[in-house]
Amino acid sequence: MRVTGTGHAGMRIDTPAGSILCDPWVNPAYFASWFPFPDNSALDWARLGRTDYLYVSHLHRDHFDAAHLRRFVSKKATVLLPEYPTSELEDELRALGFTSFLRTTSNEPVALDGGLHVMIQALTSPTDGPIGDSSLWVEYDGVRLLNQNDARPSDLGVFAALGHVHAHLLQFSGAIWYPMVYELPAAAKAAFGKQKRDRQLDRTIRYIDDLKASWVFPIAGPPCFLDDELWHFNDIVGDPGNIFPDQQAFVDHYAGLGRDNAVLLLPGSVAEVTAGGCRATHPVPDVAEFFAAKEEHLRAYQRRQAPVIGAAKASWRHPEIDVLLELKRRIEPLLDESLYLAQGVGGPVRFDLVSDDGDEVESIVVDFPGRQVRAYADEKVRYRFRTRRTLVAHLLHTGEVDWVNSLFLSCRFSAARIGQYNEFIYAFFKCLSEERLQYAEGWYDEHQRTTDVEDTRLGDWIVQRRCPHLKADLSRFGIVDGGVLTCQLHGWRFDLATGRCLTSAGHQLRSRRADQPPDQPAVQPAVQPAGGPAVA
């Protein structure tokens, strides 16, 4: 099996029974903030795009590049479609001209022609990607590959059960705005960043140890930031507080743990994977030297992309849009229908919209309890976002239904909040359509009603086996330290004495000391512990 790196989470998998092109991404995403690094625009895309199968893992714009798919990928390709609750991915691909779809069932292997087997695992909680993220398993002639992409399954057992995996490709770097956009003192931001960077690396190692594949490929990030306004997000000097370590940083970290089975893919690298080994060739003479000159590569890339960023910025101006009126029109009907999400947010959320010259600020509140969008009335708010009015006007102009997959991932905003991280805010702003909102409401309803009865022992504590967040198996992902349980899947923390979630509102954990009988209440501290650091 041959794996050709095509940049970021992208790859082309070639076997004698056919080729699969995965997540080709070239054009900048999220308000021209994210670019693939290293630059992959000079690859022979006409050749790479002549593929038998296309796999787009999910609709995040660093995986689904509509302009590139339209121009370069053969419309004769059969799309391997994850089993998602909404038809958005299929609809978008059909609109680009794809007509052949293989609708898979999550976790069920499919035999394709010529002895090629695939299986797609679809994750479908409202917090997984843009309502859905997925991983692709491929087998040909006894060689198995898992493209985990940036998905975070709670368990890799379903893949391991299909036989030893030879190539495991997975994310290791950050892909979020936390903590960089938060209005925090520099020292606090650096400390939270370090915590996040460490946690990402720990989680990656946990997945690697779970699957025990022969070869490990760090993929799916990090992006690079070429606009001057965002340049400081690039990790050029190995800053321990930067959440975007690059592939070489991961390989070095991994080697430091005594591991030697990592394979780095640059755009154009080719890895021949067999049951007995892996041989990789690269488009540069020395990969480590390439990364040592990262700043130089980034500056040259920035010069090449300056006109693209300039043109994108020019396209965002819509002075004719009355943002408050349009937000009312779009959002108030959704607030009226929202039960779980609106209750989960539980307070007003303020947007400070700054004019391009920075002279004027229009403050608007999305009042979740009052089910209203209105001018800010000098009240206490739970979250405050500050961004350019132009960006919100553009979201309204394009009818964007997912502000996470546009504004928030762009990192072109700052944020402040009182209290804990609140996942419902981001879930709501990625569900700005009837179809998405109804799905998310239904999901939370069901999630809320599902009782998790199984317990597991972690050190001196008995806790419910499944994480209250997204049901990760805490016997594998749970770490106990000083009376606090951290679930490594997304880093949520729980105070074991009270079961209180320290990361987000709600989400109580069932916990007790192991020497207490099950029916005895847990020890109650006199004072509730303070909230832990946020995750987004």
Ligand code: FES
């Ligand atoms: S499943 Fe997300 S933190 Fe546990």
